[in-house]
Amino acid sequence: MTDVALAVRFFLQLAVILLVCRAVGWFGRRYLGQTQVVMEMIAGVLLGPSLFGLLAPQAQSWLFPQTAIVGEAPIRHPSMSVLYVASQLGLVLYMFLVGLEFETSLLRQKAKGAVSVSLSGIVLPFALGVLASTWMREPGVYFNESAKAWEGAVFMGAAMCITAFPMLARIISERGLAGTTMGTLALAAGATDDAMAWAMLAVVLSSFTSTPSYALWAIGGGALFLCFMLLARPLLQRLEAWTQREGTVTQPIAITTFAIVSLAAWFTDAIGIYAVFGAFVTGVCMPRGEFSKGIRLRVEYATSTLLLPLFFTYSGLNTKVQLLGVGNVMAIALVVVLFAIVGKWVGCMLAARLAGETWRDASAIGVLMNARGLMELIILNIGLQHGVITPTLYTVMVLMAIVTTVMASPIFAKWYGTAGARPSPG
C-alpha cells in the first residue's frame, strides 16, 4: 500500500470514527445523561469486531485492515501502525493536559483524609483483583501462558485500582465543587491511586519482560527522569514569565512546549515506562497561570475531539464482546465488575465516612473514584501489547471500565443535581 493510499484510508477512517463518535455521543447525552468521553469509549467498541465486524465483517476488515501480505509473509498492516501512532500522539497530549490540571498542593491540604480514602481505594480493589485472578488460572485463557501467577495477580490488582482521574477532576470542577472538602478529598485520593496503580504496572512489566536490563532501565531511568524533571522545574517555570512578557502563548512558546513534551514522551517510552508517564509528569512540572490556560485552550480540542477518538477506536478493535460467551468468561466478567464496584465505591465511601464526611459526600466520592474511564483503557492496552493479558481478559476489563464509568455520571447527578451538560473528557 503506497503512502498516498494509506493517507486516503486514514482520512476515511477518521471521518467514520468522528461521525460515529458524534452520533453515539449525541444519543448518550440526550437520552442517557452520559458525557461525550464515555460514549466515545462505547463508539470505539462498536467500530471493532463487537458490532461493525459482526454486521459487516468484510467492510470492517477493509476499513481497518490488520494484516498486509509482502511477498508471501503476512505483516502488520501499515494502516494499523499509523492509527496506533496517531492515537499515541493523542494520548500523550491528553496526559500532558491532565498533568497540567493536576494540583499537587491539594495533596498537602487534605493529607489526612486523602491518605485514608486513597489507601482504601487501593487496598480493597487490589485485594479483590488478586482474588479474582485466582479464578483465572486456566493457562492462556486470561493471562498469557508465560505470565507467572503473581504477575497476573499484580496486574489485576493494579488494573482494579485505576481511577478516571481526569474525568473525576472535570466533574468536580464543572459542578463548582473544586473548593469543597469533598472535592479536594476526591481529587487528592484519585490522583494518589492512579500514581500507585501505574507504579505497580511498571513492576509487572519489568518482571514480565524479565530481561534484567529492562527492569533496570525502567526503574533506574524512571527515577532519573523524575529527578531530572524536578530539577528542571525552575527552568520550566520561565515559560510563564515568557508568556506574560509576550501577552499570550506565542508560536515559539508553543513549539518549545511541544518539543519538551515529545522529548519526555520519547524518553519514558524508550526506557519502557510508556510515553503517557513522561507526558503526565511534564504537565505536572509546568507552570500554572497564563501559560497553562493558553496552552490548554489551544491544544484541548485537537486532542480530545480529533486524536483521542482514534485511541478509543484502536482499543475497540482489540475488544471482542463475543469472547464473553466462551466457557465461564461471562461469570468471571460479572465477578470482576462486582468486585470492581464493591472494592472501589464501597471501600472509598467507608473511608471517607470515617474521615468525617457525610454519607452523601462519602458516597459521591466513592462513585467518582469508581469510574475507570480512559485511564483503564491505557493500562489494558499496555498489558495486551506486552502479551501479559489475552484478548479475553482485555474484553472483560473493558466491560468493567465501561460499566463503572457509565454509572458515575447519573448516580453523581442524583446527589448533586444535573449540571453536567458540558462534555467532560476523562
Place this chain on the structure above:
Amino acid sequence: MTDVALAVRFFLQLAVILLVCRAVGWFGRRYLGQTQVVMEMIAGVLLGPSLFGLLAPQAQSWLFPQTAIVGEAPIRHPSMSVLYVASQLGLVLYMFLVGLEFETSLLRQKAKGAVSVSLSGIVLPFALGVLASTWMREPGVYFNESAKAWEGAVFMGAAMCITAFPMLARIISERGLAGTTMGTLALAAGATDDAMAWAMLAVVLSSFTSTPSYALWAIGGGALFLCFMLLARPLLQRLEAWTQREGTVTQPIAITTFAIVSLAAWFTDAIGIYAVFGAFVTGVCMPRGEFSKGIRLRVEYATSTLLLPLFFTYSGLNTKVQLLGVGNVMAIALVVVLFAIVGKWVGCMLAARLAGETWRDASAIGVLMNARGLMELIILNIGLQHGVITPTLYTVMVLMAIVTTVMASPIFAKWYGTAGARPSPG
C-alpha cells in the same frame, strides 16, 4: 518494527524536528528578519540528506529510515508512512484554516485590478516556466522518462504560478493593510493565481496517470464535489448559529467540523485531486464569525507548530542539495530562480502599476505574490509522488521556493516598516 517501537521512533523524530525548528526559527527571526514558517522550510531541508545526512549519514538514516526488510523484500519503512500520514493531517487542517480565512467578497470588490494582476501573475510565470522546461529535456534528469514534453511544460508552468497565499494574507493582516486597496488587490490576485495553478496541476495529473477513468474521476468528481459543497453551504452556515446558541465552540461542534473536513479530505484524495483541495474548499464554505474565530483559535497551534513541521521535514527528506552540483543543474537552478522572480514579481508589479497603484504599492504587491512558501512544497511533493518530476527538479524547485519566500519579508519591510515580529505561517 512493532507498533510500540514505531511510536518510540516517532516521538524522537518529533522532538528532534521541533527542537531544530525552534532553534532555526529563533535564529531566523533574530538575525535575518524571517518568519517562523520560512525558517521551518529551511529546517526541514537541514534535517534531510542535504545537511544532517551529509554530516551523519548513519544517524540520519536511523532516525528517518526509508526502507525496512521483510523476509528478503525491501519495503517502504512504516516509520516513513507514519510521518507522511501525520504530515498530511497537518496539511489538511492547515488548508482548512486557510480556506476559513479566505474572503470571496474580496474578489468581487477589486475585480478589475485583481484580474489584471492575477492574469499577469499567471501568464508571465507560466510562459517562463514552459520556456525553462525546454532546457530540461534530458530524459530522466528533470522529468520522469514517461512524462510527455507538454506535461512537463504545464507542470513547470503551474509550479511557477504558485503564490504563498496564506503567508501573503498573514503579512497583509499583520501590518493592518487588509482594508487598503493594495492589500485587497494582493489578496484577490494571490487567491486567484493559486486556484488557477491547482487547476493546471489537476490537468497534468489526469493526463500523466493517463487512465481515462482517473481523469474522469478527478474532473467529474471534482466538479461534483464543488457543486455539492456549494449546495451544502446553507447547511454549513448553521454551525455559526449553533456556536452562538452555545456561546462558544463546544466539543460537539468541533467534532462535527472535524468529521466534515475529514470526509471532504478523503473524498478529494480518493478521486485523485488531493486532500488539500477538499480541506480548502470546506474552509471556504464554512461560516465566518464566532465559529470561525473559535475553531481557528483551537486548531491553529496544533496544526502550525506541531504537525506542519512534520510536513516540512518530509519535504526536506526528499530534497538533496547535492544534486545541484551534478552536470548543468546549477545553471538550470539559477535560471529557474531568476525566471520565477522576474515572472512573478516584475509581472505583477507592472500589472498593478497599470491598474493605478503607486510604484511603491505595485512593487510590494509583486514581492508578496512572488513568495511561493508552503504551497509550492505541496505541489512539488504531489509531482514527485506521482513520478512526474525527479528528485533533481524537486530540489531545484525547493531552492526556488525558499529563495522567493526568504526575500519577501525583508524587502516588504523596507516599504512598509518592520511590524512583522509576530510569526506568520504560510
